[in-house]
Amino acid sequence: MKKYKLNEITMMQYIMFNSGMAVSFAFIDIPTIMANKAGTDGWIPILIGGLVTMLASVIIIQLMKRYPDGTLFDLLTHYVGRWAGITVAAIFTIYFLLFSYVGIVYTVRLIKGRLLIETPAILILVMLMIPTYTIARSGLRIIGRYAEFVVFISLYIPFIYIYTYKNMHPLFLLPILKDGWQPVLSAVPSTFFGYIGFVSSIILYPFLKNKKQASAAILISNGLTMLAYLFITLVCFVSLSPDESMKIHQPTIYVLKSIELSFIEQVEGLFIAFYTFIFSMSWIPTLFMMAFSFTWIIRKQDHRPTLRAVIALIVVSMLFFFPTYDQLLTLIKLSSLLVAMKCVSNWKRY
């Protein structure tokens, strides 16, 4: 019973899919959030959060192994009943919708704020929807290839940050654990919003070509996510003084201001423009998975009508409501809550 044979993805695509989705916009904000919660020890909660997520995702994969050729929804329908499947699919639909919405609006805000100040936000949004539709309509295999490609061409990012070495002062990190474990542990929950992308691994599991690699893949993917966060947080913490770290908005971009090249005056603008590739990972796959969950509920095969409708909806909604960064963060926390709810409800059933 191989329902999704035509849409198989490789292990590499599975890894890139999950990491790309998780990293996307959290990469820009995580240093500030961590600095505010745990000061210069902010990198420790990232490690702890990463390990916790790895554990959780491995458990989920073990559960999914019981029913390897169906999605979570099929699994629930099989064991509990169709309504359980529909409920969870609905939660997923809403969650992915929220996630992709936040991703898109965050990107539009950032582009409008830093690159195209005069351009109406709606135009930027419409522009972004062109590649979104081109890629998301073609199905999972194409999105998998896209994810792979995006992560691959984004490998330049660490090198740019290493170029800021002149302004780095590792002493800023010392002393470690100066306020004890209390602030560090209290910051762990807020790292979860950065790792929350791992839920996609549940949806993607049945599409994975070689199921035996699933656990390894999910560990690698979470490991990559963790490394990315750890890297950027450490870079920001050693480049900015402890007080600056807390005050500066989007330090990930601010740090780049120190780079000067003979042929490019400011790397920042170029970086933001090309970072759109990574940003797109936060909404192209999620929009697809949203459409996928929704079409599962209404028992259709073609996900494209849903996709078109949602894209139109997002564009129209932008005419009336353009959320601020703070509102976006509230939204993402709300969606994390949804996932938590879902995890609890699943736990009861098993």
Place this chain on the structure above:
Amino acid sequence: MNLFSWLGRKKYSHTTKSKPDHPLPPSARSEPISLSLEHNLHKLGDLFTDTPDMIIRTLVLPDTGEQAALVYLEGLSDKNAINNNVIKPIAGGIGSIESASVTVGRVGRLREWGPITNAILKGSSVLFIDGRTDAILLGTEGWPQRAIEDPQLETSLKGAHQGFIESSGQNIALLRRYLPHQELKIREHQVGRRGDTRVSIIYIADVTNPEVLKELEDRIRHLDVDVIINTGELAELIEDNPYSPFPQLLLTERPDTAASQLVQGRIVVLVDRSPSVIVGPATFVSFFQSVDDYSTRWSIATFIRMLRFFAFFVAICLPAFYIAVSSYNFELIPVKLLLTIGEYRGSVPFSPFIEAIFMEITLEMMREAGVRLPAPVGQTVGIVGGIVIGQAIVQAGLISNIMVIVVSFTAIASFILPNYDFVAGVRIIRFLMMIAASFFGLFGIVVGLMTLTGHLISLESLGTPFGSPFAPMRWSDWKDTFVRAPLWKMIKRPVSTKALQSIRQGDNKHKGEGS
């Protein structure tokens, strides 16, 4: 009246709406020929009205005294063969016709009018004999064809100097010379109701993936067209996504390229009467490879490959980047350069976008003029273009110096890419990029690149991914992309062709390599 009826072609009362068909109706095609020669010749006259190039030579067979008539089309048949190998021996009269006297290679017997008309139209001659119910087919085809020359479109420094020509028989011979192996198989199909074009699918049976072959064969078999004049038409009809600006099948005029693609597990499609062949399944990288890469030193070939990929991005993005930088993202360029650009731009009355579009269109017109004009007149284009684009337009203050540099750089970059069809796609994309950049600056370019990426990775060629080996990532195929690895390292055939036999060579490590 239908609102959109004007979109369709105008219909006139005297045109038939039926589909093009075989010249003979189905009932007449299987009609047997008559015993009487006179009756047959009469029927022939009915079938071929207004055919002044048809020759009917009546003969008397000296042995038996039977009346006979030799029918052929002048110009399509080899006159020497007919005179010396058919008419002369028959008139000399020794033995029966099929066994001895006619000295032609291909001889057959035909009983029905359908095959007979086909044979005559394709250059064979047919001998009718009074009192017999079958006619004799004599393979005397000989039509005008040119000699084998250097390929026009794809010149090469070190490759062979033989290009495909307009006859598929000769072309098959050119390929067989490279691969004299019994696993080299040919499947023939007839395509077109009027043209009846012979399309030959060539593959290596124990290397090519049968699924890909079946896909290609199905697509060719389902074609229902009038005639296929050129290979490009066939390619458009069987391509996976005809709306894409990029070709998904490689067209080549070079037998050496075709042969090397065959051994990589790809399939070659020959179209009779056309000098280029289709190679599929192609990938994005196929359009960056040239046959010279494999005969120059690998380090140099690698450098040239990288140059081509760089040129690909320059050809797509450079004018757009200029527009973006000079109208939106000033902060990117160093102050000194910005001042220089400003100094030149100061006297130009147009926005960078108008400037760029104007220059690019001029360049495209010049290129097109150069292609279509006969060679002696073609030089004029170069001179006029050189003067106009070069100095005069800058001195008149219409276009800035920097723009001229940008345009020339773009032009050179697009000429580096070895495949003509692919470059044509790049040109279209360049204009779209310029429009995107004129509205959104650098962000527009990135969104454009994103859409381009999305488009390229969702393309397929005969059901295999076009974006391979980049997306999906196939590391083992990377040996023939940005780098052209040493030949003895390329032990496996590319994964993207789904070849059955993946190993292509043994250990060829150099003996002198310090072991």
